[in-house]
Amino acid sequence: MTGPVSNFDVTSVWTDHVVVLPVVLPIAVAGAMFLIDERRRALKAGLSLATMLVLMAASLVLVSWAGEAPRVYRLGNWAAPYGIVLVADRLSAMMLALASVLGLGALVFSFARWGRAGPRFHGLFLLLLMGVNGAFLTGDLFNLFVFFEVMLAASYGLVLHGSGEERIRAGLGYIAVNLVASLFFLIGVSLIYGTMGTLNMADLARRIAVPPGGDLGLFEIGCAILGLAFLIKCSAWPLGFWLPTTYSAASAPAAAILAILSKVGVYVVVRLSLLVFGEGLSLQFGRSTILAAGLATIAFGTIGLVAARDLTRAAGYAVMVSSGTVLAVLGTGNGAALSGALYYLVGSTLAAGTLFLLAEVLQRGRDPARTAEPVFADEYRDPFDDADATEIGVAIPAVLATLGVGFLLCTLVLVGIPPLPGFVGKLAIFMGLAAGPLAAAGWWLIAALTLSSLGTLMPLVRLGIQTLWVRQDAPPATLARSEFAALAGLLAACLALALWGGPALAYADATVDWLVRPQAYIRAVLGPVEGSAP
Amino acid sequence: MTGGDFPLWAACLVVALALAGAGFALTGSLGLIRLRTFYERTHAPSLSATLGATLILLSSMLLLSLVEGRPVLRDALIGLFITVTTPVTLILLSRAAAHRDRHEKRPGAPPKT
Amino acid sequence: MELVLSLGIGVLAAAGIWLILRPRTFQVVLGLSLLGYAVNLFIFAMGRITVGAPPVLGVGPGMVSVDDPVPQALVLTAVVISFALTALFLVVLLAARGETGCDHVDGREPHEAEPDAGNPLP
Amino acid sequence: MPPHLLLVSAALLPFLGSAAVIALPGHARNAAAALAGFVTLAGLACIVLLYPQATGGEPVVAAMDWLPSLGVRLVLRLDALSWIFAVLVLGIGALVVLYARYYMAAADPVPRLFCYFLAFVGAMLGLVLSGNLIQLVVFWEMTSVVSFLLIGYWSDNASARDGARMAVTITAAGGLCLLVGMVLLGQIAGSYELDTVLGAGEAIRKSPLYLPTLVLILAGALTKSAQFPFHIWLPRAMAAPTPISAYLHSATMVKAGIFLMIRFWPVLSGTESWYWIVGTAGMATMLVGAWSAIFQHDLKGLLAYSTISHLGLITLLLGLGSPLAVVAAIFHTVNHATFKASLFMAAGIIDHETGTRDMRRLSGLWRAMPYTATLAMVAAAAMAGVPLLNGFLSKEMFLAEAVDSTGAHPINTALPFFATVASAFTVLYSLRFIRQTFFGPPARDLPHAPHEPARWMRIPIEALVLVCIAIGLVPNLTIGPILAGAARSVLGDRTPDYDLAIWHGFNAPLAMSVLALAGGVALYRIFGRRIDTNPRGGPWLLDRFDGGHLFERAMTGLVLGARRLETILGTERLQPQLRLIFLAALLAATATGIGRGVDLFLQGRTTAFDPAFAMLWLTGAACALGAAERAKYHRLSAVILLGGAGLVSCLTFLWLSAPDLAVTQILVEIVTTVMLLLGLRWLPKRDEAIPAPLSERARARRRRLIDLGIAVLAGSGLAGLSYAVMTRPPVEGISRWFVEEAYPKAGGRNVVNVLLVDFRAFDTLGEICVLGVVGLTVFALLRRFRPAPDSLERPAQQVRFDAIDRAREGREPGHTASDALLVPRTVITWLSPFIVLLALHLFLRGHDLPGGGFAAGIALTIAFMLQYLARGAEWVEERLRIRPITWIGLGLLVSVLAGAMSWPFSHPFLTAAFAYWEAPVLGKVPLASALIFDLGIMILVVGSSVLMLVALAHQSLRRTRAAESEAERAAAREPA
């Protein structure tokens, strides 16, 4: 163990504070907004929009910095492992950027209607984002717990935003399950502290290399319980049944931003399993569990998708499938595939979030009973036995056309049809898996991903046809300007991700490369330590 | 632990006060078990809150004053506030019980005023 | 002491889990509270236990063997958070009770049919 | 213009055109058609200009990086094979544009059609020009997607929707397989570049991954080219407008699969598996397609099944594995595209002019539209393989191959027979098509009176028929060199010698041709009447096995099965979810513990046993168990017992050296109890006496037993873990540093508080955010709270109290309650300042002694709460203006600003500063910025917890107010 590190030896340049901005700014703005009268909506909307823009800029700055070296921010000027540090490395920066893009989209979308449906929407929204950002940035296990709770608390608020029976019913289960998961989180973290004596992730990783005699078993029990908590949070089967119900009940912007919430769980699993168990320990148990959980999640998510009766529910299951994919790839331990999975995570999360928004517009004003329509309204018919079928096309209103294009793009991403990010991600995963020794796990995963693509395609096509083409009951959908802007922006982000797939994949590659060499992370956080391997 | 140069008489006094206080508190709680009706039992906790508390707090003040070498009186505040607040509970509680018992026409219900 | 405390933790946890698995929302909120106590004590126990050595300096015995302050700080944070979330859960269960008219965790009595369970197809 | 620029222009133009044409207004039929026509013709010109280079040996290549880390480039590569396909795509495309301009109704939003159409042209071009395996997949899937849009163009039409769905499901599924196959292929070859892959045939066929690769790639090819049993989507795709059917479903898209098999023929063919899969599929498709075509009544249906049959024929050729068969396949691909496209267009004209495509209603059209009839007859003759037309030449080649390939395989043995039979079927349905449509008595009761179509609408057919005749008459002058180039670009050195002459002498193929022609005519003579009317609708023998129905049934079954599985594998009910979670935790912990051989009872250290502590926990455990037991029917008791358990854990903290925790725990305990009580009022009455249904009881008992098991096991587990850790020697961790440095570096003696407001202040910041967020959420929820009807009425106790007051003179309702609260009120009123004092004390001394902002905030909250309790909400709020949300905001701002105060001093966020101020009289006054942070915490805690309490408390008030206004309304109604 090192001697105490003096805390006054570091002064920072002002640009360093960009690292903490994603956490501090939302709190400050949310705090200020609680002081402003609720009726001054325009002011609040403007404030939160400006905040989101700053956050996005900050996250992009962090992305560009992370390419050179990770930034370590010592809160309170206390050095790790004693103080809490924020670590903006490639992975964190990437997730931050994703959160800010999706957050911006959801926020702009909310300007049209949802910002007004319940009190203090914008404040809650910013605090949710702050929790997400904090979770991505922190280098401390318990601090991670705190940010998880911020994020979940705000998400409870947003899920319940606008009330209504369905929402409250779903919210109750969501909260109960996540409260239990949080308790597991606490048990796991404290067991780790009790056996390792530290909370800092880097310090933990370093200590595991030289395990204190005998307590490794207890420590691993702690890890197992902690891992379980994360698997609940990223809605792995059979622990994640709460997700589709909750997300489909939530208001659209909330659901869109929730799409990233389960990814926080995925992020943590990736982060911890590679940092703490990447070297030194071969946690075969953990890895195969993650693989199995990932595969099962993909399977269940696909089944749910096929079974889905409406779009929001399908989107919820798509979120599950995407989490499962990343987990399963992580479980195979294939680095190249993992970089594809990270890329895929970004693309699929964006698409799923967008789909929630789209679904809300498409199903707006529809009687919920009607959305549970028959699957095939017109089956068992001879294709040429349709004497009085109309064979005159109908001019599609611009709104519907926009929604159609958006829906199509989301479907393409989620299914993994080229040339959008879903395809690029899956391609990279396939190539990574195929390049490595194709063990049974690789085959299983390839099969699962292919089947899940198909399983995503069928229901999305079915639901898309139902909502966009079958028009006898579809109301003339209206689309506010802000909603259009949000959808267009998010879809443009998807397209850009595909178009600049080369650089994006290179970034993901470098990220994985950085993640699988935890020593560099440890050095960055704790500084050079004598006695450690060069 | 408290210092070794602590006078024996003081130790005995402190312990005696504390034990006496604890004894009253214990007796009061025993009353909670032994007394037959609710209204009888309601008298019991007062033992803890009054003499029991007084003796123990005295004991504590004595001990701490001797240890610190100055009068330490703040424990008296506890006594003061507990004296003031105990009636609040008991009054509300007995009033509620009286009302319930009268409504349910239980034997031993208090007479109507 | 260790044995007593760990048994206590166990009983609190068992009672809490039992209640969390019950069908009535109020049972669940009580269960969450009880399990919360157990977990708080558990976190606290991870710093090992000592009697009479609070981690407050300059008062009482010196700084040689005070209790581990870190788990205490963690428990404090956890207590606050679980307090908040218990309150939230309580309010949500009340809202659910108001909206659905029953206090079952699923928002409907189990013998009632699930809405929309009927298949649209033959 | 340099060749690669021409190539790029050709590839890009359709996409640019597609984007441009959608910008046109919906009724701009002419402009849209002109634009589309121009684009296709310009593209065609580019490709035609490249003919010398394409056939010159080295392909024309233009490349661009896309995903360099994956080895994926965008490579446009034009060789002779792709040249043929590109010309087909663009040439027939241009004709289809012209045709569609006149085919589509004025009301149709034509720009959208042309937008999709041009996108399709672009995708198809991208596909045939792919020089990279992944790029090929990209455009492959793009054709599936765009064709989905095209088939569903008339989306109001249910069969269009169904057809589109089926087509995209099957072809995209194939595409997904193709992707995996291509990845494997590239992996085996070591590159995704087409040139490299084509050069690695030996390695690929020897690879252990060959079979899966082959199967996956063929899954793509066979679905796309509608091979049995995947052919079912093609007839349903005929719901597309006829120009689209002509283009996609005969000339181009379905040929993509053929193209793929030709393209990779050099590396994938020549093995047993190739032979079996491709050969069998082709043969089956050819026969089933032809047989089904015979019985169609719909013109497009007949042509669709005929297309399937011809695609099967080409596939069969490719499956045979001989180079000459490949040449025949390429040749027949071109021929089929020309005659089938023209037939589709002719069928479209008939439909357009008569209003029906049902051959049973059509008759004698020869008289009304002789010119169209002639064109259709020539094309049909080409389809039937009549000499002097192109279809005859390629069919001869096929029959020759059928005769030649006499290997050991059973397919080979039967091939000549089946080839003849299929050809005879072709003759049969061609004959039927012509006879039933154009001959016989003039049709009555057609929707429109038939006449020749617009002049321009016939031009595309004329052009295509001309091609059929030209190739048929002078093959060597027309298709010869092109075919040779294409064959060479595929087969390289293995290119066989062949002769495209019309006359090969009397040989077996000719005999088979004659036999087929004669057989077809004979069969039609015998069965014609019955086939023409065929009341059974479907093809004989096969009508029981309608693939379309099976597909729909399978899809429905899939959805129903998925729903079934969803309920089996998942649940929406909370209890099973939680049960699973706890079981998983048990399993995870146990498995790890056993796997690692954890001994929970090592006992490194123990603390001296104290019976008093044990006694304490006896109470605590009893309270906990009591609470668990009573929570269902006796909620109030359970709350009381919970309070007992809370007090015991508070005392435990204290006993074990955590005074801060004890303080916080007891405060939180009090507030929680009050909150639970506030909630209790709105819950339904629950009565033990009401028995559960008998059927439920046994199940409930079993469930309770399981839950009891889980609870006991999990509790024991947690106990064991805590015992194990507690009895192990402490780990040399970070904690010592905090104890040593708290005072010297952070200026606080209470290490726990220093941790909270300085070392780990970031945690605390997050924690108060949670509190604030929850406060707001509670507020939002309760604003819309609607109590259940059965908890609307006032509590019985209050009603009875009021009754007492009403019964007695001089007393108003509320007096008795007020009397009961007389003493509590006074005590609480005078106690309040002292509670505030306590809060101040806790707040100020927190840094050095137990306490802190949170404890102070909760103490203040309790002060508020007591006022509400003693006086009621209305009374308090008349006197105190409570704005908790403002406090929450203020608290957040103050804490964040306290944290950011360090920024001007170039220190990170939350860097605390402390100093001792030598004040004149007071002496050393400690000043710590952490105190400001703590102040923020206190403000927020008060705001948030007061908000929660008040919001809860207000529900009763709202109910009362609602009742009052109801009473007022009733009173107002009475006099009126």
Added chain:
Amino acid sequence: MSAALILDWGLGLAQAMLTLAMALAGWRMIRGPRAQDRILGLDTLYVNGMLAIVVHGMRTGSELYFEAAFIIGILGFTASVALAKFLMQGEVIQ
């Protein structure tokens, strides 16, 4: 017998008596029979617990436990008052 020993044993005994008193109060909380009995038990539990804290402070010679005891002394009645009021009025705050 030294003063320290007397203090240790004597105060230990006092504490044990107080925890026994708590246990008796707990018994009443569990046995009831009526809600008012349980609330009474809880109130007694609080008071005895508070006294136990004071004695614990004496045993360990530390002033750090005062705040906890003081808080119970001044605020501990809140829970039982709320319970009692609920019993009386069916509602804690109206």
Added chain:
Amino acid sequence: MSRLLPHPILSAALAATWLLLNAPPSPGSLVLAVAAGLTIPAVMRALRPAPVRLRRPWALLRLAGLVLADMVRSNLDVARIILSPDQAGRRTGFVSIPLELRDPFGLTLLAIMLTVTPGTLWVQYDSDTGRLLLHVLDDTGDDGWVRRVKERYERPLLEIFA
């Protein structure tokens, strides 16, 4: 005076409490005690309690002494009752006492006194009749309790609070 110090006794009590809490007194804690005494009573402005006028503060002290003595005595009495083996033979019961005292503060003090002396339990008070229902653990069956409450406690209180 009343502006600055609306409740002087309360202010003094608060300052004293602060000093007790923060012993040993230092200049700093003195300043804070004064500050607390001056500022905290401001909360009372909102609550507007009925004004309390102490006529004879010394009588209050004497009464306190009396109650203290009674407290010890009744504690012993009740302890004996609890520990006595014969629980069945004892008489307990309710006593109704007509009170003249109407001042809420005075009534509160009476309630405190009755609670502090175990054996008497305040059950119900009617503001319009002024009747107090008391439960006594050791019911003498005569008006002993009525006299004791009225003479020992109520009269001094009536003297102290107008």
